[in-house]
Amino acid sequence: MRDPDGLIARAGVRGDPDRDQHFLVDDRVLDRLPTYLTDCDPERTTRTGTEATTTPTETATATETETAPDTIDTSHLLEIGGGTGALTDRLLELGTETDQVTVVERDSELASFLRTEFSDEIDAGRLTVIEGDALEVDLPEFTASVSNLPYGVSSEITFRLLPEGRPLVLMFQQEFAERMVAEPGTSEYGRLSVSTQHYADAELVESIPKEAFSPPPAVQSAVVRLCPREPDYEVADEDFFLRFVKALFTQRRKTIRNAIRNTAHISGLDAPEMVVDAADDDLLQKRADAMAPAEFAALAELASDVGAPEGGDE
Numbered sequence: 115m116r117d118p119d120g121l122i123a124r125a126g127v128r129g130d131p132d133r134d135q136h137f138l139v140d141d142r143v144l145d146r147l148p149t150y151l152t153d154c155d156p157e158r159t160t161r162t163g164t165e166a167t168t169t170p171t172e173t174a175t176a177t178e179t180e181t182a183p184d185t186i187d188t189s190h191l192l193e194i195g196g197g198t199g200a201l202t203d204r205l206l207e208l209g210t211e212t213d214q215v216t217v218v219e220r221d222s223e224l225a226s227f228l229r230t231e232f233s234d235e236i237d238a239g240r241l242t243v244i245e246g247d248a249l250e251v252d253l254p255e256f257t258a259s260v261s262n263l264p265y266g267v268s269s270e271i272t273f274r275l276l277p278e279g280r281p282l283v284l285m286f287q288q289e290f291a292e293r294m295v296a297e298p299g300t301s302e303y304g305r306l307s308v309s310t311q312h313y314a315d316a317e318l319v320e321s322i323p324k325e326a327f328s329p330p331p332a333v334q335s336a337v338v339r340l341c342p343r344e345p346d347y348e349v350a351d352e353d354f355f356l357r358f359v360k361a362l363f364t365q366r367r368k369t370i371r372n373a374i375r376n377t378a379h380i381s382g383l384d385a386p387e388m389v390v391d392a393a394d395d396d397l398l399q400k401r402a403d404a405m406a407p408a409e410f411a412a413l414a415e416l417a418s419d420v421g422a423p424e425g426g427d428e
């Protein structure tokens with residue numbers, strides 16, 4: 115296993131916080147990160163649409179004809195933000211000789227170092243280094259991702275990965291991680307919680323002190339495990355649902371009744387008053403931060419039916 119301080123020394127770099135460069139230097143944390151993947155239930159990680167099983171009958175049929183996987187598929191791991199390769203090294207160790215890792219790194223000096231440091235693994239076809247912005251490059255068909263994300267774009271990257279329906283173990287700033295996993299009725303609960311949990315079961319599995327990084331970030335970090343699954347509600351128009359949730363949380367201190375009326379320009383609702391007339395009175399008296407995801411979904415379906423949402427910008 116490569117020593118993280120040795121990698122930084124060989125790369126001849128100092129992490130630049132202005133470019134989201136905080137390299138993990140704690141071996142124990144590096145060792146633990148990939149292990150968190152294994153706690154996702156492989157039988158439930160079927161969110162990518164075509165494979166999803168929705169009824170008991172369909173599930174029974176599927177298990178008769180296919181063998182359900184008993185472990186998470188780590189045959190192609192994706193890492194966003196490779197840095198000097200300390201985590202890349204652990205991900206390569208996790209797989210067999212035929213498994214692959216793809217790492218995306220925006221910094222050309224670091225990408226070049228990764229190509230030199232891991233030339234054997236690249237030659238063996240086990241590692242691909244993509245130099246570029248993780249928000250723009252084409253991503254491979256990965257089976258899972260473990261990444262210490264660049265915090266400046268962690269939200270955008272996460273919502274690029276989540277719809278892919280793969281198990282993810284991602285490092286965030288602590289406060290962001292707490293908002294992702296928050297439950298209704300808490301001060302951390304908001305649009306980020308509902309949007310995240312629409313795609314996956316989200317769990318904060320470990321807080322990481324600043325000293326685990328070089329250079330240390332300004333705030334504590336946290337690891338979130340995201341196990342993909344279908345939500346326990348149905349929405350016909352996912353884009354509208356997410357836009358509607360975003361709209362209602364812009365008025366989190368108002369009742370849902372007033373929030374629906376005040377945010378039609380965000381949600382795209384054509385007839386907000388018709389939605390208010392049709393919705394349940396108890397629900398309309400709630401505030402957004404007390405609404406469970408399934409309640410947002412039911413309201414979004416009603417709004418789709420009676421309020422005629424039009425396309426809008428995310």
Ligand SMILES: C[S@@+](CC[C@H](N)C(=O)[O-])C[C@H]1O[C@@H](n2cnc3c(N)ncnc32)[C@H](O)[C@@H]1O
Nearest residue numbers: 136137138195196197219220221247248262264
């Ligand atoms: C927090 S560091 C993690 C480095 C390494 N994985 C580790 O754990 O030590 C984030 C890395 O992402 C890179 N990065 C920053 N913005 C990026 C982007 N938009 N796309 C891809 N990589 C990015 C940085 O250069 C840095 O190497």
